[in-house]
Amino acid sequence: MSASQQTLERSNKRLLKVLEKSVVERPPIWLMRQAGRYLPEYREVRKGAGSFLELCYNPKLAAEVTLQPLRRFNLDAAILFADILLIPDALGQKVSFQEGEGPVLECISSEAELAALSLDNISGHLAPVFETLDRLKSELPDHVALIGFAGSPWTVATYMVGGRGSPDQRAARIWAARDPAGFQSLINLVVDATVIYLREQVDAGAEVLQLFDSWAANMPTAEFERWVIAPTKQIVAALGKSHPGVPIIGFPRGAGPAIPGYIQGTGVAAVGLDTGVPRDWAVEHVQPLCPVQGNLDPFALVAGGEALEREARAILESFKGGGHIFNLGHGIVPETPPEHVADLVDLVTSWQG
Amino acid sequence: MSASQQTLERSNKRLLKVLEKSVVERPPIWLMRQAGRYLPEYREVRKGAGSFLELCYNPKLAAEVTLQPLRRFNLDAAILFADILLIPDALGQKVSFQEGEGPVLECISSEAELAALSLDNISGHLAPVFETLDRLKSELPDHVALIGFAGSPWTVATYMVGGRGSPDQRAARIWAARDPAGFQSLINLVVDATVIYLREQVDAGAEVLQLFDSWAANMPTAEFERWVIAPTKQIVAALGKSHPGVPIIGFPRGAGPAIPGYIQGTGVAAVGLDTGVPRDWAVEHVQPLCPVQGNLDPFALVAGGEALEREARAILESFKGGGHIFNLGHGIVPETPPEHVADLVDLVTSWQG
Numbered sequence: 086m087s088a089s090q091q092t093l094e095r096s097n098k099r100l101l102k103v104l105e106k107s108v109v110e111r112p113p114i115w116l117m118r119q120a121g122r123y124l125p126e127y128r129e130v131r132k133g134a135g136s137f138l139e140l141c142y143n144p145k146l147a148a149e150v151t152l153q154p155l156r157r158f159n160l161d162a163a164i165l166f167a168d169i170l171l172i173p174d175a176l177g178q179k180v181s182f183q184e185g186e187g188p189v190l191e192c193i194s195s196e197a198e199l200a201a202l203s204l205d206n207i208s209g210h211l212a213p214v215f216e217t218l219d220r221l222k223s224e225l226p227d228h229v230a231l232i233g234f235a236g237s238p239w240t241v242a243t244y245m246v247g248g249r250g251s252p253d254q255r256a257a258r259i260w261a262a263r264d265p266a267g268f269q270s271l272i273n274l275v276v277d278a279t280v281i282y283l284r285e286q287v288d289a290g291a292e293v294l295q296l297f298d299s300w301a302a303n304m305p306t307a308e309f310e311r312w313v314i315a316p317t318k319q320i321v322a323a324l325g326k327s328h329p330g331v332p333i334i335g336f337p338r339g340a341g342p343a344i345p346g347y348i349q350g351t352g353v354a355a356v357g358l359d360t361g362v363p364r365d366w367a368v369e370h371v372q373p374l375c376p377v378q379g380n381l382d383p384f385a386l387v388a389g390g391e392a393l394e395r396e397a398r399a400i401l402e403s404f405k406g407g408g409h410i411f412n413l414g415h416g417i418v419p420e421t422p423p424e425h426v427a428d429l430v431d432l433v434t435s436w437q438g
Numbered sequence: 439m440s441a442s443q444q445t446l447e448r449s450n451k452r453l454l455k456v457l458e459k460s461v462v463e464r465p466p467i468w469l470m471r472q473a474g475r476y477l478p479e480y481r482e483v484r485k486g487a488g489s490f491l492e493l494c495y496n497p498k499l500a501a502e503v504t505l506q507p508l509r510r511f512n513l514d515a516a517i518l519f520a521d522i523l524l525i526p527d528a529l530g531q532k533v534s535f536q537e538g539e540g541p542v543l544e545c546i547s548s549e550a551e552l553a554a555l556s557l558d559n560i561s562g563h564l565a566p567v568f569e570t571l572d573r574l575k576s577e578l579p580d581h582v583a584l585i586g587f588a589g590s591p592w593t594v595a596t597y598m599v600g601g602r603g604s605p606d607q608r609a610a611r612i613w614a615a616r617d618p619a620g621f622q623s624l625i626n627l628v629v630d631a632t633v634i635y636l637r638e639q640v641d642a643g644a645e646v647l648q649l650f651d652s653w654a655a656n657m658p659t660a661e662f663e664r665w666v667i668a669p670t671k672q673i674v675a676a677l678g679k680s681h682p683g684v685p686i687i688g689f690p691r692g693a694g695p696a697i698p699g700y701i702q703g704t705g706v707a708a709v710g711l712d713t714g715v716p717r718d719w720a721v722e723h724v725q726p727l728c729p730v731q732g733n734l735d736p737f738a739l740v741a742g743g744e745a746l747e748r749e750a751r752a753i754l755e756s757f758k759g760g761g762h763i764f765n766l767g768h769g770i771v772p773e774t775p776p777e778h779v780a781d782l783v784d785l786v787t788s789w790q791g
Contacts, residue, residue: 252605255737259773262741302655302692303714303767305735305749339655341694342719361656366695382658384608388615396658414656420612 099161100230100293103376103408104332104354112401112409113161114433115232116426117379118416119154120166124423126153137182138174141167144216151221155229157423158430162230162293163221165286167214169236169297172278173245175210176202192248194260196267199274207281214282215289222290233291235282237298237337238275238316245271254300261312268312276316280323287328295334295357296320302339309343314350321352334378338415348374360414364403376408381429383413389425397432405438452514453583453646456729456761457685457707465754465762466514467786468585469779470732471769472507473519477776479506490535491527494520497569504574508582510776511783515583515646516574518639520567522589522650525631526598528563529555545601547613549620552627560634567635568642575643586644588635590651590690591628591669598624607653614665621665629669633676640681648687648710649673655692662696667703674705687731691768701727713767717756729761734782736766742778750785758791 099113121127127150134140141147151166170188174180178201179191193199221231235241239257247256261268283294301313321333336357337347348356348371355376358367362380371377385396400411411433417426452466474480480503487493494500504519523541527533531554532544546552574584588594592610600609614621636647654666674686689710690700701709701724708729711720715733724730738749753764764786770779 250605252603253768253771255771255773258735258737259740259771262735262737262745303712305713305733305738305767306716306718307749308735309714339692339694339714341692341714342716342723343714346716359656360658361662361692361694361696363659363695363699365659370695380658382611382615382661384611384615385658387612392615396660414658415606418606418608418612420608 097228098230098292099228100410101332103410104293104334106376106408111434111436111438112404112411113230114411114430115160115162115164116154116417117164117413119158119160119164119426120150121417122419123417123421123426124153124157137168138180141171142213144213144220147213147217148220148224151217152224154426155225158426159434160430161228162232163225164232164295165214165218165221165234165291167217167234169234169241170244171211171214172235172241172275172282175207175282176204176274176278177206178202178245187250188244190244190248192256193245193271194256196264196270199270202274204274204277204281207278208285211282211285215285218286218289218291230292231290232293232295233283233286234295234297235279237296237301237313237335238272238279238320239312240298240300241275241279242268242271242312243300245275253303261308265311272312272316276319279320283320283324284327287324287331291331293332293334294324295336296353298335298337301337302341306343309340309347310350313337313340314347317347317351317353325352336379345370345374355408355410357412358414362414364400368403368406372404372407372409376410377404378410379412379414381411381413383415383418383421386413386421386425386429387418389422389428393425393429394432397429401433401436401438450580451583451645452581453763454685456763457646457687459729459761464787464789464791465757465764466583467764467783468513468515468517469507469770470517470766472511472513472517472779473503474770475772476770476774476779477506477510490521491533494524495566497566497573500566500570501573501577504570505577507779508578511779512787513783514581515585516578517585517648518567518571518574518587518644520570520587522587522594523597524564524567525588525594525628525635528560528635529557529627529631530559531555531598540603541597543597543601545609546598546624547609549617549623552623555627557627557630557634560631561638564635564638568638571639571642571644583645584643585646585648586636586639587648587650588632590649590654590666590688591625591632591673592665593651593653594628594632595621595624595665596653598628606656614661618664625665625669629672632673636673636677637680640677640684644684646685646687647677648689649706651688651690654690655694659696662693662700663703666690666693667700670700670704670706678705687763689732698723698727708761708763710765711767715767717753721756721759725757725760725762729763730757731763732765732767734764734766736768736771736774739766739778739782740771740773740775742775742781746778746782747785750782754786754789754791
């Protein structure tokens, strides 16, 4: 494909335009966890697919569930169906998903245990994910952007060390506090794995990348800089070198007043705002730095009706003066009626700012 | 006691001085969960005390564990040993604590189920708590302030509706989104119970009150105003009427950029800062509004040594220009060596700003 063709192609994709800081008449919309349990057709596929990991590693089915929300809703992007814990899995750490319990990993708790992990098979192990992207690339409508993703090293490490999600990420925080050099080795390993992973995602067709840092809250400034900002910056720089022009959206959930420093420190192209970020504050302190994405309360999407419409319009109005990608502040929850998602997408795509 | 005697007594208490906006030569220090599992003498009492709730309702033992950290460390305040879930328990909702699992409540999920709850026995049910305070009052050294507390209505409601802690408070958020009027009835009930509870705590000897809003993160502005700020304001106003001069410290954990609005909206006398609040931001946007408390990383206290000293000194330096109460950004974790707490208290109490 020639450069001019690529430019032409991009120009059809509203999400890419916003990330390139072009002006668009209405914000693009996609929704975190737009493929997922709230959709009956997802639950149907899930039932026959074996474990959650088996679904992630099945290119045909993973592509199918990625496409499901696109068939129902006029969304501007598809996001690869995968999980942030594929990285520990590819590094050789045993990961399993227990129904109703979420993921469980065999914990790593010292630098010595890192010896059991290896970068050697990242590409091989994750080949099915790249095949999923390859399939999607040819099946998406012209105006729909394809988003790849990974967890941020800090968040992935909290699972690798804690074995499962925890409200205070205690295990990782304690390791990092007691033995920062050892913990740094773990972070470095995850950074290296993530760079390999994301580069191959782009080679396979991803046009935008998102880094999910779900556990970026409650960290003191120095820890936030060392474990959140610095590794993210390394990934952004590495991808910028090998794949210039592929925008990376960072999502440091719960980082609050630390978000402006995160943008400046990492060089991300755009930033996700969780539901707790006050919009007037974000308009003043975040949006001048880069396009913002998110903020709609997933529970407003559960409620639907007037409450949803009011919130959605308030977000559209708040952010209309700068770069804005419409999204939720966190993933769609299973209790969400699909009709509410349809209502939201209709509202946003027909909005005339 | 005459008014002048009361003033005299208060003047010995560093914590009260800061809350009255007097200038002190070094900040008072107390630590969230200073009585708790990290202390062997606590674990000893706990072993023989039956269930966790039985310990809370045993004035002799609850007073004993409240005093334990005061015997080891030169702290400026004692905080009542109790739990934020005593309110649902006193309202008639069955609460149990399962070892290693935390609290479990029989969920309430509709306005109709509120009929089973009642304010009638709040005072009677919580009488042992007031007796604990009464015992403490006579046993504390002159310079030590006695802190009472309750959970904020929003956080208490998340447990009442969800049955247990959850990372996204889903059950309460969904009820509040689908049926705000019904959920308001629950919040009103908790506000009323909390006002009764805190008034009697003050009558029994509490000199300062803290409202813990552990789950104040991730809420959109309108929900934060309705479910966090408004109920807190009602409690602050009610106590201000019946017990003027008793300062209330609010702790909206994770509220980030919404903290200044919280202070102005609720009228709290001081505010707790969680670990994720950047200090330079807080110095600029929070401390001008009221004294600040907290922010030290509980995991720095686990690490100890130079890392702890560096963090503690940074906090002392950052906040020395205004009202400051030294504390953690969250409770002491069980992994904390008591010697590290001793080191910290020595550092703060000998600090010369």
